[in-house]
Amino acid sequence: MAYRRVIYVSNTELTVYRIGKSEIRKDLIINNSETGNDTFLDYLQEIEKTPIPLLVDILEEEFHLERLPHLGRNDRNALVSRKQKQLVHGAHFARNKLLHREKTGRRDDRILFMAIRNEDILSPWLKSLNLAKIPIAGILSVPLMYEKLIKVIPKTEEMLLVTVIPSVYQGKFLVRQSYFNHHQLVLSRLNQLSVHNPENVAQEMAGEVNRMRRYLVRTYNLGSDQIFKTHFIAPEELLNTLRGQHSAPAQFDQGYHSEFHSVSSIGTRLGLSLPPGTPIPVLVSFWLGQKRLFESHYKDNTTVFYFYHYLARRVMYAASVLMLLGGVSYASTCLISAKNIGLQAEKLKYDIGRTEHKLKQTPPVESIKGYTPIQIEKMVQTAEKITENIVIPSALLDPISLVLSRYPTLTVESIEWGDSVVFAGSGNQALSNLADPANELYPGTGGGLKKNPIKTRLRGKIDPFDGDYRQAHLMVNRFIIALRSESAVQYAKVTQFPIDLSHQATISGEIGNSSNTSLKANFSV
Amino acid sequence: MDKLKPDFHLLRNGLISLAVSVVSSSIILFGANRIEDASLRVLEQNRNVSTILNQELENRIEGKRIVDTRNTQFLKLFDKGVWAIVDKLSWIEQLKGQADRLALPSLKYNLDARSGYEPVNSISTTGLTVYATPIFLDIGMIHEGDLVTLVSRLTRARLGFFSFDQCRIKRNKENADFEFDTPNIHANCTILWFEMEVQKGNDPNLAL
Numbered sequence: 001m002a003y004r005r006v007i008y009v010s011n012t013e014l015t016v017y018r019i020g021k022s023e024i025r026k027d028l029i030i031n032n033s034e035t036g037n038d039t040f041l042d043y044l045q046e047i048e049k050t051p052i053p054l055l056v057d058i059l060e061e062e063f064h065l066e067r068l069p070h071l072g073r074n075d076r077n078a079l080v081s082r083k084q085k086q087l088v089h090g091a092h093f094a095r096n097k098l099l100h101r102e103k104t105g106r107r108d109d110r111i112l113f114m115a116i117r118n119e120d121i122l123s124p125w126l127k128s129l130n131l132a133k134i135p136i137a138g139i140l141s142v143p144l145m146y147e148k149l150i151k152v153i154p155k156t157e158e159m160l161l162v163t164v165i166p167s168v169y170q171g172k173f174l175v176r177q178s179y180f181n182h183h184q185l186v187l188s189r190l191n192q193l194s195v196h197n198p199e200n201v202a203q204e205m206a207g208e209v210n211r212m213r214r215y216l217v218r219t220y221n222l223g224s225d226q227i228f229k230t231h232f233i234a235p236e237e238l239l240n241t242l243r244g245q246h247s248a249p250a251q252f253d254q255g256y257h258s259e260f261h262s263v264s265s266i267g268t269r270l271g272l273s274l275p276p277g278t279p280i281p282v283l284v285s286f287w288l289g290q291k292r293l294f295e296s297h298y299k300d301n302t303t304v305f306y307f308y309h310y311l312a313r314r315v316m317y318a319a320s321v322l323m324l325l326g327g328v329s330y331a332s333t334c335l336i337s338a339k340n341i342g343l344q345a346e347k348l349k350y351d352i353g354r355t356e357h358k359l360k361q362t363p364p365v366e367s368i369k370g371y372t373p374i375q376i377e378k379m380v381q382t383a384e385k386i387t388e389n390i391v392i393p394s395a396l397l398d399p400i401s402l403v404l405s406r407y408p409t410l411t412v413e414s415i416e417w418g419d420s421v422v423f424a425g426s427g428n429q430a431l432s433n434l435a436d437p438a439n440e441l442y443p444g445t446g447g448g449l450k451k452n453p454i455k456t457r458l459r460g461k462i463d464p465f466d467g468d469y470r471q472a473h474l475m476v477n478r479f480i481i482a483l484r485s486e487s488a489v490q491y492a493k494v495t496q497f498p499i500d501l502s503h504q505a506t507i508s509g510e511i512g513n514s515s516n517t518s519l520k521a522n523f524s525v
Numbered sequence: 526m527d528k529l530k531p532d533f534h535l536l537r538n539g540l541i542s543l544a545v546s547v548v549s550s551s552i553i554l555f556g557a558n559r560i561e562d563a564s565l566r567v568l569e570q571n572r573n574v575s576t577i578l579n580q581e582l583e584n585r586i587e588g589k590r591i592v593d594t595r596n597t598q599f600l601k602l603f604d605k606g607v608w609a610i611v612d613k614l615s616w617i618e619q620l621k622g623q624a625d626r627l628a629l630p631s632l633k634y635n636l637d638a639r640s641g642y643e644p645v646n647s648i649s650t651t652g653l654t655v656y657a658t659p660i661f662l663d664i665g666m667i668h669e670g671d672l673v674t675l676v677s678r679l680t681r682a683r684l685g686f687f688s689f690d691q692c693r694i695k696r697n698k699e700n701a702d703f704e705f706d707t708p709n710i711h712a713n714c715t716i717l718w719f720e721m722e723v724q725k726g727n728d729p730n731l732a733l
Contacts, residue, residue: 331553
């Protein structure tokens with residue numbers, strides 16, 4: 001959005017331009033006087049309080065180009081500050097600008113110092129602006145604005161720009177000569193010509209230009225044999241006169257190359273539609289208004305006070321809008337999320353309805369004997385585990401009794417079972433071996449023992465015993481084989497025969513009729 | 526003009542707009558959050574209800590399955606008195622009664638202190654604790670069949686689960702004389718009497 005108004009301040013007058021989309025018109029033009037200030041204040045109080053930039057084009061604006069040693073940031077700031085005090089001491093509006101660093105020699109920094117020497121020209125206007133609480137967008141130096149404007153003119157790295165401004169109140173011509181190096185302003189001077197007649201302007205202006213050239217040569221900004229490129233910008237009528245008089249070579253020193261540009265042609269290159277005869281202040285004001293540059297060449301707290309208010313207000317408006325937008329967008333997210341959650345809740349509600357329907361069709365299982373089904377499950381499982389370890393005497397005694405009934409001469413003296421029963425020798429080891437499913441030593445065991453086998457020891461004797469140990473031995477063996485054939489018996493072995501026939505054993509006895517009654521045939525299984 | 530003091534008259538509109546924006550945004554955010562929270566609450570409520578109902582349905586289905594598969598077994602065990610509440614006095618009464626009925630020459634008993642039955646407890650995660658009470662019996666019998674009869678009668682006496690864990694049966698004399706007050710066979714047995722206790726606090730499933 002463009003500035004609605006631009007104020008152009010010269011030594012003699014103040015002009016307020018009103019900027020439109022494609023047009024510019026003078027809203028107010030007043031001379032530099034006390035009555036002018038009152039008129040200005042009245043005018044300001046009538047207009048809206050939008051930011052207005054001030055373009056300053058006055059004689060009292062000084063430019064000094066200095067070489068300073070290239071230093072570190074802090075040292076350079078101190079040096080520049082000290083230099084600025086020396087050059088423009090006491091100037092309220094002053095600034096400096098680092099142009100570039102030289103490429104040869106000591107490689108010094110080239111710094112341009114600028115200042116407005118006579119504040120009295122600006123102060124009344126600034127006071128009126130502050131009284132009317134108009135935000136000042138910036139105080140802009142017209143020569144510095146030319147830096148941007150000359151970019152539309154080709155091959156202007158090093159040139160002298162001469163702008164001719166007719167003064168409305170005094171009827172005299174003002175000539176500003178601005179020298180640019182590498183598109184940067186190096187020096188600028190404003191002169192008021194003493195002549196009123198355009199025909200005499202060229203002659204006086206030529207003298208000023210020659211003086212400028214000599215100064216530039218003397219200050220080593222221009223070589224003595226260097227072609228001095230000069231571009232003239234002026235309204236068409238004046239330009240034609242200048243162009244005609246310029247053809248007379250006597251006006252200028254040797255080594256000049258001059259080009260002439262009308263204000264309207266420069267305007268066209270800048271994209272601005274300006275009628276022929278437009279003076280340069282209109283061009284600069286129009287361009288600034290359209291570009292809306294947020295910069296100020298000169299400023300202090302007073303000048304920016306209401307502009308900061310304006311910015312603060314804008315920031316607050318922007319923050320308000322952002323906050324509202326943020327709130328609305330976050331709220332939208334929440335509402336979308338709430339809608340999705342609501343859909344999930346609805347789906348769950350539907351599922352709940354289905355589950356309730358299923359529940360109606362599936363009546364609860366009543367507790368049985370005071371126990372819930374889950375408890376019953378656990379209890380039965382536990383009971384099964386206990387059952388695996390339960391020993392019922394009849395389960396042990398029945399198969400033994402069954403086999404014994406077939407051997408009436410075998411008399412049982414004792415039966416024992418439980419953990420206390422330990423087999424002598426390799427008996428326990430034999431049980432362990434049988435636990436291996438691959439062990440096929442004993443058919444009918446399925447290659448291994450059943451779960452939780454019970455170790456049982458049976459002690460007995462052959463009664464009556466006639467002393468036939470061979471027969472007794474055979475009978476015990478048959479008994480064992482019969483036991484093994486019982487399905488309830490996992491494993492059986494004889495731990496003690498009626499007589500020990502091993503090579504290590506000692507056998508003793510008595511042979512005779514009376515001795516038969518004392519013979520015993522004990523065995524253990 | 527006081528340079529240090531901002532002109533609130535100029536900032537008034539900005540401040541008002543900022544305040545209105547803050548209030549409006551807060552109301553909008555608060556309202557939207559409330560709506561979202563309410564939706565979340567409803568969702569959470571429905572989730573809880575759904576979880577409870579689904580759990581209930583699963584329990585019923587599982588209960589039905591258990592009843593279908595386990596009920597017969599459970600009732601059979603129940604009839605055997607496995608789950609009946611038995612105390613030591615019942616055992617003493619039964620032992621005394623059965624000894625009299627069988628006319629056992631002698632029967633000495635000793636009911637020891639109850640302790641956890643680790644062979645089952647150590648591998649069980651069912652929420653039940655199995656306890657075993659050792660009962661030491663010294664039985665003087667006329668005939669070895671007396672032991673089988675005694676066991677059979679004790680089993681029918683609904684004394685719960687028990688196991689003749691260890692036993693030593695020994696003949697007293699060479700030749701039995703079958704006198705009623707003189708035991709021919711002596712049996713020293715250790716019975717393990719099992720009891721099961723439901724640990725309701727430990728297993729939420731058992732509390733159903």
